[in-house]
Amino acid sequence: MNRFLVVLASISIVMLLGVGQITPTALSQTNANERCFAETGYCITGRIRAYWEQNGGLPVFGYPITPQRTETIEGQPLEVQWFERNRLELHPDNAAPYDVLLGRLGAEQVTQPFPAEDPRPECRYFAQTGFNVCGDILAAWQANGLDLDGQPGFSEAENLALFGLPISPLITAEIEGQPLEVQWFERARFERHPDNAPPFNVLLGLLGNETLQDAPVASEGVPLTIGVQGEDLLFDQNTLGGVQAGQSVNLTFNNISALYRHNWVLLNTNDQAIASQVAQASAEAGRANEFLPADRANIVAATTVLDALESETISFAAPAAPGQYLYICTVPGHYAAGMYGTLIIDP
Numbered sequence: 001m002n003r004f005l006v007v008l009a010s011i012s013i014v015m016l017l018g019v020g021q022i023t024p025t026a027l028s029q030t031n032a033n034e035r036c037f038a039e040t041g042y043c044i045t046g047r048i049r050a051y052w053e054q055n056g057g058l059p060v061f062g063y064p065i066t067p068q069r070t071e072t073i074e075g076q077p078l079e080v081q082w083f084e085r086n087r088l089e090l091h092p093d094n095a096a097p098y099d100v101l102l103g104r105l106g107a108e109q110v111t112q113p114f115p116a117e118d119p120r121p122e123c124r125y126f127a128q129t130g131f132n133v134c135g136d137i138l139a140a141w142q143a144n145g146l147d148l149d150g151q152p153g154f155s156e157a158e159n160l161a162l163f164g165l166p167i168s169p170l171i172t173a174e175i176e177g178q179p180l181e182v183q184w185f186e187r188a189r190f191e192r193h194p195d196n197a198p199p200f201n202v203l204l205g206l207l208g209n210e211t212l213q214d215a216p217v218a219s220e221g222v223p224l225t226i227g228v229q230g231e232d233l234l235f236d237q238n239t240l241g242g243v244q245a246g247q248s249v250n251l252t253f254n255n256i257s258a259l260y261r262h263n264w265v266l267l268n269t270n271d272q273a274i275a276s277q278v279a280q281a282s283a284e285a286g287r288a289n290e291f292l293p294a295d296r297a298n299i300v301a302a303t304t305v306l307d308a309l310e311s312e313t314i315s316f317a318a319p320a321a322p323g324q325y326l327y328i329c330t331v332p333g334h335y336a337a338g339m340y341g342t343l344i345i346d347p
């Protein structure tokens, strides 16, 4: 299956760790299990949602900036979702809570090792890496953790499980044009903002945003996202819109079903009789042909067939004529069960 790493071209989110006045807004409740954020237009669900909510939420991870999708991380295909401050990865073979891991974005960004320090009595010294953690950064590190024991408060093992070890001393770095004192950890960058009142005097760097912005952008285009309604043979949206004739589109299809394979196929017609013929021919073409007929005359764009819990992003040019266009799932029986919707193309 082809998987595309599509990066939204310009995600500019101005947000500090001090989020007391910013309340996440429910965008929509298409799925009882989903929590959606109007701030970025993305939702969290399942284990990633549970992990996000249990281990610090907005101040620690930030808002989601991508859908959940498959990426290759260190040679391994993983289900991941990017947040402003980090990347959450699903590792279903691990026992909870290690079935969700925070990306090692600090270690990925600090490619030149820093020279180790001598222990200082007023600091916590980590002999494993040779760095001191002191003062307000130590306090902020200790204030968050991955809850391993169900007990209130965080042990040092729990702080370590969330942020990892320090991998730099306190250094001065230029962050968005501003010189700041920062310290790198395996999974985070702590930044000192001494003008802010506690607890906002130490903020976590926006490593998710920074990493995604550094990545190559697949293409400019209108982002569209569609999913499925749990284990029902239905898309989660009956209509998609906001696209002008001929515009390029980056469509992400999230098959959140744990049971069924699905695809998303855009037709060049709004005629249900033609859609029915395409569905029939697709079933006859079979899985080996991605449930697509040899004759693609009526097909504008299609994802591959996604197995359970897979995602894919495809790029295509929207139809040149304004109007309504059917999209269907061509996995046998799904169109007939109602798995279709309408893409509206504006002039």
Ligand SMILES: [Cu+2]
Binding pocket: 233, 261, 262, 263, 329, 330, 331, 334, 339
């Ligand atoms: Cu389907």
